[in-house]
Amino acid sequence: MTKHQKRLSVPKSWPVERKTETFTVKAGAGPHGQAGVPLVVLLRDVLGYVDSKKEARYAIERSSVLVNGDSPSDEQRPIGMFDILSFPERDEYYRVFPDEGGRLALTAIDEDAAGSKLAKIEDKTQVAGERTQLNFHDGGNLLVDDASEYDAKDSVVVSNDDNEIVAHFPYEEGCLVTAVRGTHAGDVGEVTDIEVTPGSGSNGVIVEGEDGTFETVEEYVVVIDENFTGDDAEASGGDAE
Template identity: 70%
Template sequence: MTRHQKRLSVPKSWPVERKTATFTVKAGAGPHGEDGVPLLILLRDVLGYADSRKEARYALSTDAVLVNGDEINDEERPIGMFDILAFPDRDEYYRIFPDEGGRLTLTAIDADSAESRLGKVEGKRQVTGGVTQLSLHDGTNVTVEDEATYSANDSIVVDNESKEVVAHFPYEEGALVTAVRGNHAGKVGEVAEIDVTLGSGSNIVRVDPVDEAATDEPFETVEEYVVVIDENFIEGGAADSEDEGDDE
């Protein structure tokens, strides 16, 4: 199996230039499925902290890079929406967040915010011992005790050290959401109405701008494209992602 990925065919969410070279690095197995961006791309092409795969491997071998609180040694490890990328030695912390084009960007956050990550609940089921297991958008699972508290499309905040749920944001009218895919990716607003579609079709969500005085307009999108967030998750600026490097 090839270790490379053609730039022209990478997911639209990947923060790479598509016409500067033929190939880029291929994501390894892990969370986020095919949408996951290889860590090497963020270290080399976005942040410029490594000039090559070899330099990135060395940095990772020193345990200088944390993803969701865990030391990562694989430069192909997929990174995706709402992951926390931390460089403790540099005192730099980032949250992966979609911009208005749906492209994943690095949003600078403080050390306290980097101690937990947001996850969208995509399903739940009973496991051994009568405990409820929540399946999150990135493919990870979290166990909780009060099943009735959580529903699909809710969002939770998971502590990176204890892996326990420390906050819960229900999916309901009035909830603050961001669109993560589609024509309205990156937009933020409050759920005005959830139009339930009978049959197998997707529910339609109508979203109003948070600030009525702003120039943003209401929009509609499918339920799968919105994630409930807390206002703290949209603070901070995106890191510069202009520089692109070589692939090897």
């Protein structure tokens, strides 16, 4: 199996230039599925902190870069939406946040904000011991004793240290969301109406943003709060050279 990925066929969320070279690094096994961007691509092509996979591997071995508070297993570890990248030696911290067009960008955050991660609840599963498993957008999950207050499409903030939920944002009219896919990817606004579609079709969502009202589907939005918009921080991202 090839260890490389053709740039022309990478997911639209990857922040790489598609026409400058033929290949880029292929993502390894891990969270976020095929949409996950290899860590080395962010370190080399977006941030410019390393020049090669070898340098990226060295930085990982020295714990110079952490992902969600932990040392990643290798330089091809997939990085995706809402992951936290920390560079303790540089005192730099970033949240992976959807940018215009759905590309993933790095939004600078402070050290306190880097201690937890936002996760969208995809669904709930009953497990042994009368506990409930919350299944998240990135493939992760969390066991809770009482899941009655949590619903699919809600968002939670999970602490990196003890894997405990420290905040909960229900999906409901009036909540703040960001679109992560579709025509309005990267737009932020308040949900003004949820249009329930009969049958198995996707429910529609009307969102009031700074630049006007837009409509999308529930699967394309994630509930956030004002601390996750990155309005007060400098962002990095876009196409990498």
